[in-house]
Amino acid sequence: xxxxxxxxxxxxxxxxxxxxxxxxxxxxxxxxxxxxxxxxxxxxxxxxxxxxxxxxxxxxxxxxxxxxxxxxxxxxxxxxxxxxxxxxxxxxxxxxxxxxxxxxxxxxxxxxxxxxxxxxxxxxxxxxxxxxxxxxxxxxxxxxxxxxxxxxxxxxxxxxxxxxxxxxxxxxxxxxxxxxxxxxxxxxxxxxxxxxxxxxxxxxxxxxxxxxxxxxxxxxxxxxxxxxxxxxxxxxxxxxxxxxxxxxxxxxxxxxxxxxxxxxxxxxxxxxxxxxxxxxxxxxxxxxxxxxxxxxxxxxxxxxxxxxxxxxxxxxxxx
Amino acid sequence: xxxxxxxxxxxxxxxxxxxxxxxxxxxxxxxxxxxxxxxxxxxxxxxxxxxxxxxxxxxxxxxxxxxxxxxxxxxxxxxxxxxxxxxxxxxxxxxxxxxxxxxxxxxxxxxxxxxxxxxxxxxxxxxxxxxxxxxxxxxxxxxxxxxxxxxxxxxxxxxxxxxxxxxxxxxxxxxxxxxxxxxxxxxxxxxxxxxxxxxxxxxxxxxxxxxxxxxxxxxxxxxxxxxxxxxxxxxxxxxxxxxxxxxxxxxxxxxxxxxxxxxxxxxxxxxxxxxxxxxxxxxxxxxxxxxxxxxxxxxxxxxxxxxxxxxxxxxxxxxxxxxxxxxxxxxxxxxxxxxxxxxxxxxxxxxxxxxxxxxxxxxxxxxxxxxxxxxxxxxxxxxxxxxxxxxxxxxxxxxxxxxxxxxxxxxxxxxxxxxxxxxxxxxxxxxxxxxxxxxxxxxxxxxxxxxxxxxxxxxxxxxxxxxxxxxxxxxxxxxxxxxxxxxxxxxxxxxxxxxxxxxxxxxxxxxxxxxxxxxxxxxxxxxxxxxxxxxxxxxxxxxxxxxxxxxxxxxxxxxxxxx
Numbered sequence: 001x002x003x004x005x006x007x008x009x010x011x012x013x014x015x016x017x018x019x020x021x022x023x024x025x026x027x028x029x030x031x032x033x034x035x036x037x038x039x040x041x042x043x044x045x046x047x048x049x050x051x052x053x054x055x056x057x058x059x060x061x062x063x064x065x066x067x068x069x070x071x072x073x074x075x076x077x078x079x080x081x082x083x084x085x086x087x088x089x090x091x092x093x094x095x096x097x098x099x100x101x102x103x104x105x106x107x108x109x110x111x112x113x114x115x116x117x118x119x120x121x122x123x124x125x126x127x128x129x130x131x132x133x134x135x136x137x138x139x140x141x142x143x144x145x146x147x148x149x150x151x152x153x154x155x156x157x158x159x160x161x162x163x164x165x166x167x168x169x170x171x172x173x174x175x176x177x178x179x180x181x182x183x184x185x186x187x188x189x190x191x192x193x194x195x196x197x198x199x200x201x202x203x204x205x206x207x208x209x210x211x212x213x214x215x216x217x218x219x220x221x222x223x224x225x226x227x228x229x230x231x232x233x234x235x236x237x238x239x240x241x242x243x244x245x246x247x248x249x250x251x252x253x254x255x256x257x258x259x260x261x262x263x264x265x266x267x268x269x270x271x272x273x274x275x276x277x278x279x280x281x282x283x284x285x286x287x288x289x290x291x292x293x294x295x296x297x298x299x300x301x302x303x304x305x306x307x308x309x310x311x312x313x314x315x316x317x318x319x
Numbered sequence: 320x321x322x323x324x325x326x327x328x329x330x331x332x333x334x335x336x337x338x339x340x341x342x343x344x345x346x347x348x349x350x351x352x353x354x355x356x357x358x359x360x361x362x363x364x365x366x367x368x369x370x371x372x373x374x375x376x377x378x379x380x381x382x383x384x385x386x387x388x389x390x391x392x393x394x395x396x397x398x399x400x401x402x403x404x405x406x407x408x409x410x411x412x413x414x415x416x417x418x419x420x421x422x423x424x425x426x427x428x429x430x431x432x433x434x435x436x437x438x439x440x441x442x443x444x445x446x447x448x449x450x451x452x453x454x455x456x457x458x459x460x461x462x463x464x465x466x467x468x469x470x471x472x473x474x475x476x477x478x479x480x481x482x483x484x485x486x487x488x489x490x491x492x493x494x495x496x497x498x499x500x501x502x503x504x505x506x507x508x509x510x511x512x513x514x515x516x517x518x519x520x521x522x523x524x525x526x527x528x529x530x531x532x533x534x535x536x537x538x539x540x541x542x543x544x545x546x547x548x549x550x551x552x553x554x555x556x557x558x559x560x561x562x563x564x565x566x567x568x569x570x571x572x573x574x575x576x577x578x579x580x581x582x583x584x585x586x587x588x589x590x591x592x593x594x595x596x597x598x599x600x601x602x603x604x605x606x607x608x609x610x611x612x613x614x615x616x617x618x619x620x621x622x623x624x625x626x627x628x629x630x631x632x633x634x635x636x637x638x639x640x641x642x643x644x645x646x647x648x649x650x651x652x653x654x655x656x657x658x659x660x661x662x663x664x665x666x667x668x669x670x671x672x673x674x675x676x677x678x679x680x681x682x683x684x685x686x687x688x689x690x691x692x693x694x695x696x697x698x699x700x701x702x703x704x705x706x707x708x709x710x711x712x713x714x715x716x717x718x719x720x721x722x723x724x725x726x727x728x729x730x731x732x733x734x735x736x737x738x739x740x741x742x743x744x745x746x747x748x749x750x751x752x753x754x755x756x757x758x759x760x761x762x763x764x765x766x767x768x769x770x771x772x773x774x775x776x777x778x779x780x781x782x783x784x785x786x787x788x789x790x791x792x793x794x795x796x797x798x799x800x801x802x803x804x805x806x807x808x809x810x811x812x813x814x815x816x817x818x819x820x821x822x823x824x825x826x827x828x829x830x831x832x833x834x835x836x837x838x839x840x841x842x843x844x845x846x847x848x849x850x851x852x853x854x855x856x857x858x859x860x861x862x863x864x865x866x867x868x869x870x871x872x873x874x875x876x877x878x879x880x881x882x
Contacts, residue, residue, distance in 0.1 A: 092352075093352040094352075095352075096350070096351060096352035097351065097352065098350075112352070195352065197352055197353060197355065197356075198355075199355040200355070230352060230353070231353055234351040234352065234353055235353075237349075237351075238349055238351065241347070242345060242346045242347065243346060243347055243348075243349050244346035244347065244348045244349065245349050245350075245351065245354050245357050246348070246349075246350055246354055247350055247351050247352055247353065247354025247355060248352065248354070248355075249355065250354045250355050250357075250358055252348070253354070253357055253358060254346045255357060261357075265353070265356045265357060268356050268359070269353060269356055272356070
């Protein structure tokens with residue numbers, strides 16, 4: 001996505017007022033701050049100490065009888081900027097799905113991780129353009145030092161940071177909680193990009209993540225879960241019949257796949273995700289069940305990004 | 320039986336593999352991120368309700384099938400080997416033809432040599448029909464071996480065989496054995512420079528095949544030979560009468576004038592056979608009728624009046640003619656020649672012997688003289704007889720049967736003082752008369768031949784001693800002269816002297832007798848032999864391929880790669 005597209009996205013979002021909703025306590029407010037934001041016409045009730053006389057004289061109309069209507073008063077930025085922490089899940093399950101023509105060298109990457117990287121980049125750029133701060137965080141693995149980005153020039157540094165944070169696939173790593181404590185202050189937004197597929201050996205880390213989400217919510221952080229859901233696409237490519245199914249952390253299992261089995265597994269998947277999705281705001285990005293998805297993955301992402309109201313609320317104004 | 324069982328088992332395994340693939344569903348491999356949620360599902364049975372499906376020729380199935388097929392073929396072809404070296408069909412025949420005197424025997428209107436040459440011609444005809452590389456080495460043998468034609472074509476042998484004739488010589492079968500062993504050795508030597516490596520040896524003769532033909536002992540060391548020997552006996556048993564031997568009846572020093580002629584009849588004993596003796600002037604002197612015993616043997620004593628050459632001939636000699644006639648050189652010794660090495664030559668003059676050191680009949684030397692290596696009988700004469708009586712207690716011992724003791728008076732001898740000699744242990748002379756002190760008076764050796772007497776005859780002493788010494792000396796002379804081997808009445812032809820001339824005849828033993836014929840092999844048995852090519856067992860190659868296929872299949876299975 002181009003910069004102009006993201007800028008249009010930000011401005012479109014800013015035209016709307018964020019509806020009141022649970023967790024949406026982050027506001028962009030003008031407050032007592034030393035950080036000048038803008039001039040506004042004086043209205044009764046404004047603090048006269050903030051009248052900028054020099055600017056007012058410059059703009060005052062000569063001979064105006066209602067000179068107080070020309071007075072300009074300084075408005076200041078609130079101290080709490082919007083801080084966006086984007087956690088990217090880099091486990092092996094995120095490297096799926098893969099196109100049906102997997103042996104092709106020029107196959108397009110339609111994996112959940114690829115979409116997560118795009119989403120993280122888009123959100124970061126829009127947030128930085130809006131003056132917010134951004135931290136990119138690997139959800140699992142504790143070896144990287146995190147950087148905070150701010151300012152309109154920093155969008156150029158986002159992609160290299162994404163490569164650093166999400167460039168390696170993690171195997172059997174722990175949930176990265178320690179860095180999170182440092183970079184998730186009150187009134188910040190924690191966006192988690194994952195598929196919530198946790199195997200038997202990962203249940204412990206999954207429980208820790210769930211506990212952490214609950215804690216963040218209790219401590220006034222806005223947690224948004226982005227469920228990167230490839231189930232529809234995978235069950236479409238699986239088809240019906242004799243299959244030898246294997247995946248990350250599992251041995252090969254020979255099954256005769258039927259509609260009942262698909263329904264049963266789908267129920268199991270939803271039930272498994274419900275444990276997470278029920279505790280926080282969430283948005284579900286489902287891969288389309290089409291065989292030519294690899295040819296339309298970019299369009300799929302754009303459409304979902306534009307349509308996603310929850311993520312748009314990040315950039316709406318409060319008042 | 321084992322091969323059939325192995326073939327059956329592997330074939331059944333292949334069929335079972337195909338049925339398994341036909342009835343088993345094909346599980347397509349699918350890697351998905353939600354695989355963990357399928358783990359709780361019930362595993363499908365590997366073979367559900369058996370129903371026939373389309374056989375999918377996956378790489379793993381093909382490799383499994385190929386492994387079993389290779390094993391099946393290996394079992395079927397267990398005995399097949401691949402020739403590494405190009406095999407050449409080659410026939411190399413070493414012919415050895417008997418040209419001895421017996422090959423002149425008539426078989427009907429042909430001689431045995433004619434029959435043998437016909438066999439060689441049959442061989443050439445047979446070899447020309449073979450579609451192989453053929454070479455021939457052509458030999459003849461009798462008492463010697465001759466290489467007529469080395470490494471020639473069959474047609475060249477026809478020209479050579481036409482000029483082959485028998486020779487009036489005996490037969491040395493050992494030459495044939497030597498030829499066979501040489502042929503084996505040269506055919507097995509890798510660096511042999513033999514121009515015609517033998518695959519067969521053909522012996523054409525009138526001798527029966529010996530028992531050692533084709534024995535393992537003829538092999539060249541431990542190398543198993545493929546050289547085959549074919550022995551063709553062209554003879555049939557025929558009737559024959561011949562002179563076997565002619566010898567003197569007495570010694571050369573007597574004057575009996577008599578010879579003994581030995582005859583043999585093989586096959587049917589003829590009713591009338593006569594022996595004719597003619598002298599040098601070709602005057603018929605004698606005509607003796609031959610009387611045969613029941614074994615077909617006869618001997619005649621023929622008196623000859625004088626020294627000279629005589630021809631003895633048989634009438635009705637039979638199929639073999641070279642034993643029907645012999646010419647002898649009958650001689651008498653009129654004057655004895657002596658190599659007299661004693662100083663006292665009185666007795667030599669008295670006896671009237673001719674002194675001759677180069678070709679003596681006898682040699683007289685002093686004891687202990689040095690004996691020469693020729694066969695001339697030797698009389699060793701001691702230092703002489705002593706005088707006086709024998710010591711008391713001394714006894715004499717002797718061998719009764721020895722000719723040196725003829726006429727010796729032992730009573731007288733005991734009273735004589737004869738100085739005996741002490742013979743060394745390794746002396747070829749053995750004591751004939753000796754005393755109880757171990758001293759020898761008379762000694763003799765049949766091996767040399769030689770004799771020892773204490774001294775020359777004495778004449779001017781005790782008459783007992785004179786008689787004793789004379790008797791001893793002349794007994795020794797007589798015995799030694801009796802050991803003298805005179806020139807034979809006739810000689811035999813040899814490889815060096817193959818022509819019958821003078822008293823050289825072809826009376827080789829056994830040539831007139833035909834043994835019961837026995838051949839071993841036929842000319843038609845000569846077939847191209849493949850050179851001992853290096854072979855490699857086919858089953859080993861197939862099992863190696865099967866192992867390779869199985870290894871690839873296992874690797875593919877482990878990597879879970881399916882096509």
